[in-house]
Amino acid sequence: MASSEPTLDLLAIDVDGAIEEMSEPLPSTTRRTLLGGAVAGGAALIAELAGASPARAGGLAKTKRDISILRFDLVLEYLQAGLYTEAERLGALPEKTLGWARVVGAHERAHVRAIKGLLGSKAVKSPSFDYRGVTENESSFIKTAVAFEELTAALLKWQAVRLDSREILAAAATLHTVETRHAAWIRHLIGVLPAANAFDEPAPQRKMAQLIKSTRFIVSSPKPKARKKQPPYTG
Numbered sequence: 535m536a537s538s539e540p541t542l543d544l545l546a547i548d549v550d551g552a553i554e555e556m557s558e559p560l561p562s563t564t565r566r567t568l569l570g571g572a573v574a575g576g577a578a579l580i581a582e583l584a585g586a587s588p589a590r591a592g593g594l595a596k597t598k599r600d601i602s603i604l605r606f607d608l609v610l611e612y613l614q615a616g617l618y619t620e621a622e623r624l625g626a627l628p629e630k631t632l633g634w635a636r637v638v639g640a641h642e643r644a645h646v647r648a649i650k651g652l653l654g655s656k657a658v659k660s661p662s663f664d665y666r667g668v669t670e671n672e673s674s675f676i677k678t679a680v681a682f683e684e685l686t687a688a689l690l691k692w693q694a695v696r697l698d699s700r701e702i703l704a705a706a707a708t709l710h711t712v713e714t715r716h717a718a719w720i721r722h723l724i725g726v727l728p729a730a731n732a733f734d735e736p737a738p739q740r741k742m743a744q745l746i747k748s749t750r751f752i753v754s755s756p757k758p759k760a761r762k763k764q765p766p767y768t769g
Contacts, residue, residue, distance in 0.1 A: 593654020597698040601656050604702070606739055608649045610689070612660040613751060614682050615642040617669060626670040634723060638679070638716050645709055652702055662754040676724055678749075683717035685742060692736035 595601045618639025621627055627635065650657040668674045690710040697703045718728035746752070 593656060594652050594699060594701050595654070595656060599696065600698050600702055601653065603693050603697060603739075604649055604653050605656070605658050606743075607686075607689070607693070607706075608646065608653065608657060609661065609752075610682075610686060610742070610746070611642060611646045611649055613663065613746070614686065615639065615646050616660070616663045617665060617675075617678065617682065617751075618642055620663075620665055621669040621675060624669055627672050627675060630723075631672055631675065634720060635675075635679070638683075638720070641712060641716070645712075648705065648709070652705060661752050663751050664753045665751055668751075676720065680717055680720050680724075680726075683713050683720065685737065685745065687713040687717060688734065688737035689739065689742045691734065692738050 595604050618635050621635050622632065622639055625632065665678075668678050687710055690706055690713065694703060694706060694710070697706065714734075721728045
C-alpha cells in the first residue's frame with residue numbers, strides 16, 4: 535500500500551477545458567430529518583427507473599428545486615458515463631483497469647437512465663464531451679475516475695437535505711452509497727487508502743460546477759426541451 539496519499543481531486547487533473555454551470559445556486563434551507571424512513575423502497579424505485587424506457591418513466595420531479603438538482607446530477611452522470619464508455623470503446627488502457635471501468639461504467643449508465651426517469655420530460659440532453667486523451671492514459675484516467683466518484687458522493691450528500699420529494703430523496707440515497715463504494719473500490723485496487731478520513735464533508739453544487747469547469751471536458755451545453763407554444767387566439 536502506498537505510504538503517502540496522492541492528490542485525487544479535479545483540480546489536480548492536468549487537463550484543460552471548461553463547463554458552464556448547469557444551474558443556479560440552490561436555496562440553503564435544511565430539514566429536521568434527512569431520510570426519515572424514505573430510503574425504504576428507494577432501491578426498488580431506482581432499479582425500476584433504470585430499466586424503464588423514456589415512455590414509461592413519467593417523471594417524479596415536480597418542484598423547481600428538485601428539477602434543478604436532478605438536471606445538474608444528470609449532466610454529471612452523463613460526464614461520468616461518457617468517460618467510462620469512451621475508455622471501453624478505445625480499449626487503450628491495460629486490461630486490469632478496463633476490467634473495473636466496465637463494471638463502474640455500467641453502473642453510471644444505469645444512473646443516467648434512472649435520473650432521466652425521475653425527470654421524465656424535464657430531462658436535459660447530454661452535452662458533447664472531449665476527454666482530451668484521459669481515456670487513453672492510465673494514470674490520468676484513474677485520477678479522473680476517483681475524483682468523479684468522490685465528487686458525486688460529496689455532491690449528493692449536500693443535495694440530500696435540499697430535495698423536496700421523499701421518493702427522490704430515497705432514490706438519491708441509493709445512488710450515493712454506490713458512488714462511495716466505487717471510489718473506495720478503485721482506491722483499493724490502485725493501492726490507495728480507501729477512506730482517508732473519519733468523516734466526509736458535503737460539497738456544494740456551485741463548487742462542484744467550478745471543479746468540473748476546470749477539466750474542460752464539456753464542450754457544449756445541453757439544451758432543455760423547448761416548451762410548446764400555445765396557438766394564438768383567433769376568435
